[in-house]
Amino acid sequence: MFDIGFWELVLIAVVGLVVLGPERLPVAIRTVARFIHSARTMANGVKDELSHELKIQELQEQLKQKQKHMEEQLKPDLDGAADTFKQARQDVDETVNNTSRSSSAESVTDEATTQNKADNKSE
Template identity: 65%
Template structure:
């Protein structure tokens, strides 16, 4: 990420100690580390979502190609594979629909308690 060496870290810590003082420096370090952690988590989340969308798009393109080529000309093993791909594509889309359905039921069960 950044090319920060040992001596640069020492210089930053000395300047931070002089500017913030020994009482506020640990709090400032914790706050900055939380921000960095939150930024990393957000970046990883976005990256995972993009990868999942790309895989879904690739599956759909492969299914369209197979349908255009004609399902009748395919061998039985290939047909089974295409059916498995269709199921996988529908399962990838299903968690988003399930989450919407589960949220109201969770609130109704809480109201009943």
């Protein structure tokens, strides 16, 4: 990690022994070891979280691609269904219009027939 060899560690230990003395050196070593451990733990946590976020982003992009692909596959079917629905609606409208026209014509014919019968009875 720091690329420190054996002799560098021995030199650091000797300087620490001279500067701190034999009483405070073990406490200082434990403090430095705890600091290094907490720094590693924090770095690993950040690394894991970034990895997790990257996976989530990749999954979201894959879902978007799948959705786009499915939309492209379903578009012709939906267009065909919409065309069929429009044609059926036009057919129903034409049928309703024809029925209402024939009903109007029948009522006019019925009225004329009733009028003729009334005229014939009055004669």
